[in-house]
Amino acid sequence: MSMLQVSVYRYNPETDSAPYMQEFQVDTQGRDLMVLNVLSMIKEQDSSMAYRRSCREGVCGSDGMNMNGKNGLACITPLSEVVKKGKLVLRPLPGLPVIRDLVVDMGVFYEQFERIQPYLQNDEPAPAIERLQSPEDRDKLDGLYECILCACCSTACPSFWWNPDKFVGPAGLLQAYRFLADSRDTATRERLADLEDPFSVFRCRGIMNCVAVCPKGLNPTRAIGKIREMLLANAT
Amino acid sequence: MSSMRSLTFDAIIIGGGGSGLRAALELAKSGKKTAVLSKVFPTRSHTVSAQGGITCAIASADPNDDWRWHMYDTVKGGDYITDQEAAEYMCSEGPKAVFELEHMGLPFSRFDNGRIYQRPFGGQSKDFGKGGQAARTCAAADRTGHALLHTLYQNNLKNNTTFLNEWYAVDLVKNANGDVVGCISMDIETGEVVHVKAKATVLATGGAGRIYASTTNALINTGDGIGMALRAGFPMQDMEMWQFHPTGIHGAGVLVTEGCRGEGGYLINKDGERFMERYAPNAKDLAGRDVVARSMVMEMFEGRGCGENGDHVYLKLDHLGEDVLGKRLPGIVELSKTFAQVDPAKEPIPVVPTCHYMMGGIPTNVHGQAITQDADGNDKLVNGLFACGEAACVSVHGANRLGGNSLLDLVVFGRAAGMYIESALNDGVDYLAATDSDVEFAMSRINRWDESSGGESVPSLKAELQDVMQNAFGVFRQEDNMQEGVKKLADLRERINNAHLGDKSKAFNTARVEALELDNLMEVAEATAVSALERKESRGAHSRYDYPDRDDVNWLKHSLYFPVEKKLGKRDVNFTPKTVDTFEPKVRTY
Numbered sequence: 008m009s010m011l012q013v014s015v016y017r018y019n020p021e022t023d024s025a026p027y028m029q030e031f032q033v034d035t036q037g038r039d040l041m042v043l044n045v046l047s048m049i050k051e052q053d054s055s056m057a058y059r060r061s062c063r064e065g066v067c068g069s070d071g072m073n074m075n076g077k078n079g080l081a082c083i084t085p086l087s088e089v090v091k092k093g094k095l096v097l098r099p100l101p102g103l104p105v106i107r108d109l110v111v112d113m114g115v116f117y118e119q120f121e122r123i124q125p126y127l128q129n130d131e132p133a134p135a136i137e138r139l140q141s142p143e144d145r146d147k148l149d150g151l152y153e154c155i156l157c158a159c160c161s162t163a164c165p166s167f168w169w170n171p172d173k174f175v176g177p178a179g180l181l182q183a184y185r186f187l188a189d190s191r192d193t194a195t196r197e198r199l200a201d202l203e204d205p206f207s208v209f210r211c212r213g214i215m216n217c218v219a220v221c222p223k224g225l226n227p228t229r230a231i232g233k234i235r236e237m238l239l240a241n242a243t
Numbered sequence: 244m245s246s247m248r249s250l251t252f253d254a255i256i257i258g259g260g261g262s263g264l265r266a267a268l269e270l271a272k273s274g275k276k277t278a279v280l281s282k283v284f285p286t287r288s289h290t291v292s293a294q295g296g297i298t299c300a301i302a303s304a305d306p307n308d309d310w311r312w313h314m315y316d317t318v319k320g321g322d323y324i325t326d327q328e329a330a331e332y333m334c335s336e337g338p339k340a341v342f343e344l345e346h347m348g349l350p351f352s353r354f355d356n357g358r359i360y361q362r363p364f365g366g367q368s369k370d371f372g373k374g375g376q377a378a379r380t381c382a383a384a385d386r387t388g389h390a391l392l393h394t395l396y397q398n399n400l401k402n403n404t405t406f407l408n409e410w411y412a413v414d415l416v417k418n419a420n421g422d423v424v425g426c427i428s429m430d431i432e433t434g435e436v437v438h439v440k441a442k443a444t445v446l447a448t449g450g451a452g453r454i455y456a457s458t459t460n461a462l463i464n465t466g467d468g469i470g471m472a473l474r475a476g477f478p479m480q481d482m483e484m485w486q487f488h489p490t491g492i493h494g495a496g497v498l499v500t501e502g503c504r505g506e507g508g509y510l511i512n513k514d515g516e517r518f519m520e521r522y523a524p525n526a527k528d529l530a531g532r533d534v535v536a537r538s539m540v541m542e543m544f545e546g547r548g549c550g551e552n553g554d555h556v557y558l559k560l561d562h563l564g565e566d567v568l569g570k571r572l573p574g575i576v577e578l579s580k581t582f583a584q585v586d587p588a589k590e591p592i593p594v595v596p597t598c599h600y601m602m603g604g605i606p607t608n609v610h611g612q613a614i615t616q617d618a619d620g621n622d623k624l625v626n627g628l629f630a631c632g633e634a635a636c637v638s639v640h641g642a643n644r645l646g647g648n649s650l651l652d653l654v655v656f657g658r659a660a661g662m663y664i665e666s667a668l669n670d671g672v673d674y675l676a677a678t679d680s681d682v683e684f685a686m687s688r689i690n691r692w693d694e695s696s697g698g699e700s701v702p703s704l705k706a707e708l709q710d711v712m713q714n715a716f717g718v719f720r721q722e723d724n725m726q727e728g729v730k731k732l733a734d735l736r737e738r739i740n741n742a743h744l745g746d747k748s749k750a751f752n753t754a755r756v757e758a759l760e761l762d763n764l765m766e767v768a769e770a771t772a773v774s775a776l777e778r779k780e781s782r783g784a785h786s787r788y789d790y791p792d793r794d795d796v797n798w799l800k801h802s803l804y805f806p807v808e809k810k811l812g813k814r815d816v817n818f819t820p821k822t823v824d825t826f827e828p829k830v831r832t833y
Contacts (some may be wrong), residue, residue: 020750051702055746055753059283062461064390064497064578067287083581106432107751113284126397127348136338139344139357145350152350152383152390156286182405191348 009037011090013045018105019055022130024104028096028208035086040083042074042089042097046109057108065222068157072109073098078159078220100162102171115171116178117160123175123183123201128194144190145204151185153223154178160217160227166210173206177217180208184230187237199234199241208234252276252405254443254664257412257426257468259285261293261388261614262632262653262660263447264395266611269661271402272736275668278405280412280428280439282463282756285396289449289461290653293388294574297344298381298647298653299337303354303371304361304378310334311823312369313379317648320366320531321602321641322783322793323403323828324481326817329637332609333648333655335822340406341381342526349394349678352571362571363505364646366833371385377530378505380647385500391650402482410437411756412467414685415444415475415689419764422674423475423613427685433754434749436689438682442672443629443664446472446605446613447657450633451767453760455598455717456709459491459498468634470763472605473806474688477615477625480814481603481803482767483775483785486644487718489535489750491597496584498599499575499592501646508560509593510539512547518556523833530833533643533751533784536596540718550593557591564588596718601767602644602784603774604636604804606814611635611660616803616812623711624705627674629664632657634807636799641816642783670786691740692758696745699723701758708735708761712768716775721788725776732769739765777811778802796826 011033018026031049043060050056058081059069065083072081075096076088089095103111129138161167161176175183183202186192202208208231216229252272256263259281270277281288300310310637314334318325345351345359352360359381362570367377399406409431416425416438425440451466452458473479489510490499504510509528512518522538523530530538539556542548549557560575565588566577572587578586605628606614613628631637632653639652715728739761746754780794781787801814818825 019748021590021748040309050754051700054700054702054749055752057751057753059287061283061287061463062289064293064495064582066574067283067289067291067461069283069287085581110751117284121400124401126401129346133342133346135342137351137359138343140353141357142353142355145353148350152393153386155291155389156284186348189348189350205494 009034009035010150011045011086012094013049014094014096015049015056015108015198016239017108018108039085039087042084042095043070045086045095046081057110059110062193066155068155071100071157071159073101078163080159080222081159083222100139100158102162102168113158116176119175119179120182123179125182125186126196127186127189127192129191130193140190148185150225151181151188154181154225155223157222159220159222163216163220165214166212170210172208174210175202175207177231180234181225181227181230184234190205199238202234203238208238247436249438249440250439252278253441253668254445255280255425255439255441256445256447258288258447258449258632259283259287259406260447260449260603260632260653261290261392261395263445264392264399264656265654265657266445266447266631266661267404268395268399268402269658269667270564271399271404273665275665278671280407280410282409282411282467284408285406286393288392289464290388290392292498293391293650294385294498294500295505296362296382296387296647297341297391297650298364298367298380298645299341300379301338301341301381303358308377308379310337312371312377314475314823315371315826316366316368317525317639317645318641318826319372319831320643320645322643322831323641323799324638324782324816325437326638326640327820327825328817329609331820331823333639333651336655337651340651340658344391344394344654347394347398349390351381351382352656362502363529365501365504365526365535366531366645367529376526380502381434382502385502385572388650411759412471413689413759415471415587416677416682416685417475418675418681419678420675423628424674424677426471427689428684429689432751434752442627442668442674443701444627444657445611445629445631445660446634447630447632448634450601452598452601454709454712454764454768454771456713457491457496458598459488459496460598465760466763466767467760468630469770472613473766476807477613477628478606478806479603479770479804480606480644480803481638481774483771483778483802484602484642485598485771486532486534486600486602486784487596488599489539489596490558490594491599492578492582493593493595496597497578497582499558499594500531501580503558503560503572505574506567507563508558511557511559512542513549514547518542518547524828526833528789531643532646534833536718537786539596554593555593559591559592560587561589561591562655572639596801600644601633602636602640602642604634605630606801607635607637609637609656609659610663611656612663616814620812629660631660642785682820688762689759692744692755693747698741699738700745701742701754702763702830704735704739704742705761705764708764708768711735712771716771719786719788720775722752725772729772729776732772736765736769769809770806773809774802774804774811799828
């Protein structure tokens with residue numbers, strides 16, 4: 008037996024007037040499990056435990072949560088990386104309304120994603136084959152298109168906590184830059200015009216929590232810097 | 244019942260993966276009142292996990308490539324129970340569908356000339372098998388499924404598709420004539436159960452790899468559409484045909500793309516021998532997946548497996564160099580480090596054949612219309628019901644799917660279903676409304692769980708089911724084992740029918756979802772078991788010790804499983820493509 012003490016944020020809107028932390032003991036048999044495996048063992052003890060999960064390999068973005076104080080994906084976070092002094096504390100992603108237990112309402116996060124018109128726009132007639140793109144131009148999308156919309160970054164961002172309705176947030180801005188950087192997109196002017204206000208982009212204070220937590224190793228702060236440069240170049 | 248809310252659409256699409264989103268896009272553009280119901284936010288669907296690419300003769304790597312060569316490979320890969328008319332449609336329409344994806348913004352990798360990058364994949368040839376290995380799989384690094392799914396979701400946003408995200412479809416609603424006229428669905432966030440009415444219901448619910456203990460599939464792949472269709476009494480085709488992917492990470496089951504071998508990686512046994520040279524002298528590591536998976540199992544049986552227990556082999560990639568790995572296979576490097584604690588630039592990855600794909604499913608024509616059989620054994624369309632993607636069996640994959648053909652299948656046939664439904668709606672198709680008792684019937688299953696007051700728990704029953712399937716219906720099969728498996732499943736069905744849902748709360752009750760999923764796993768498992776037991780031959784992915792040869796006299800046929808009688812029938816394979824000569828069955832070697 009090698010017991011791990013896990014403290015989990017619980018809240019069921021039908022029965023709880025306030026959220027609370029519940030303690031569980033999980034026998035890991037000394038294995039370096041992923042946090043998601045531990046959650047599934049907890050659910051076998053208590054079927055009412057609610058959390059999202061799907062691919063269990065870090066590509067679908069369902070199981071973003073706060074583990075011992077840091078946002079990440081439960082399915083690709085081994086215990087050896089997060090457990091401190093034999094203890095694991097699991098909380099929902101910060102700053103979003105909680106639906107139940109570890110399940111948050113991601114509505115405002117998705118709205119900011121939709122706001123940046125996250126789709127290729129090209130007003131020229133499409134050719135009979137693909138649009139050509141040089142490998143160098145395609146390389147500019149690396150580090151951008153891989154985003155899985157897990158919300159780990161935006162919910163670690165104090166600027167997003169403060170103005171989730173007006174600041175697009177790191178995830179949305181990474182996607183905004185993904186289309187600005189695409190040689191096939193012709194809506195650069197309109198995209199920049201939509202971001203040209205004191206909040207959408209400029210609320211980023213360069214805290215870089217987004218970079219520290221991104222489970223895919225992406226760098227939203229750098230993308231935001233590029234958008235700033237484009238906005239400033241546009242203004243002069 | 245009278246208090247139940249209802250929603251009405253022209254068409255509903257159940258499932259927000261690649262095929263569902265492609266069908267939805269077509270319908271959204273047409274202006275029809277359409278909704279996508281998905282039990283997860285669409286980009287969490289399993290399409291996101293596809294890695295290596297989408298196979299299609301776009302003539303980029305080879306300007307002389309020809310869709311007919313791709314069709315030949317597909318028919319041969321399926322061990323000749325691929326429907327040739329469907330394969331012809333997929334391979335010839337494919338380039339259009341792939342170029343559309345590119346125009347929508349899919350960030351394909353590129354060749355120096357700016358065209359879409361294509362890599363070699365298993366079972367690919369030039370000139371009808373006579374011209375050597377082809378490179379026909381269009382890729383966005385090794386994240387093609389992710390790029391494809393996000394692109395389709397983005398374009399649905401652009402076209403204002405209505406999404407009912409985190410809605411779980413429970414069961415189909417049939418009218419008095421047996422037409423499908425919508426479904427019962429639960430809004431997971433609130434627990435509210437809603438009657439969703441539609442003139443066309445598309446099952447785009449993907450696969451069901453979770454019937455096995457070891458699978459590359461997402462936890463959500465529980466065969467919900469298959470379960471719904473079987474409970475509604477509709478037959479399933481070729482359910483014995485399950486693909487075991489050669490390279491799942493040992494222990495974790497996580498997929499390692501065939502693209503690794505396409506880029507030059509190869510499998511070795513404990514002696515360091517490249518053993519595929521013995522089993523498939525020409526194609527070697529790029530033979531059909533069924534062939535490679537069986538060869539790996541043979542190596543392990545004969546004591547040449549790797550590791551302490553000899554229970555895996557190695558996939559060697561280090562000779563490709565860090566540049567190729569970083570550029571073409573970055574996701575694999577990440578997954579190997581996370582799930583095998585191995586850096587493939589330095590060490591080989593421990594891999595084992597792992598359940599990956601369901602070739603069988605709801606029989607359909609190329610328009611996605613679901614098919615059943617009348618009393619005389621003739622095909623009959625099911626009014627109102629459509630299927631596409633992995634849930635459907637159109638059948639382009641026959642007894643074994645080629646790598647990269649699943650992504651092509653889902654965009655080509657998602658699109659085709661959307662186009663057909665649009666024209667049917669324009670023609671004013673409409674069916675008799677469901678009565679209260681029709682709806683009540685569709686509610687019986689969820690009511691059963693909600694009224695359960697004792698019995699076994701869902702997770703333990705699920706684990707038991709997965710073990711039965713793993714042990715009796717794996718890469719190699721035989722009569723006595725399968726008989727035993729069928730018996731165990733009959734017992735499990737009884738126990739699942741009496742199982743207990745402990746948590747009856749409303750809001751985001753994932754225990755209720757998992758209970759409903761368990762019923763679907765049970766349906767899929769039973770259909771698989773009966774079909775596998777009755778197909779007394781070896782073909783494609785279905786390999787029997789007791790019937791080691793292909794039997795074209797008796798089994799050049801689709802199997803058709805009828806759920807009410809739990810009996811297996813047969814259905815003719817289509818051998819009449821429209822524009823090319825029939826590919827006659829030949830001995831299949833690589």
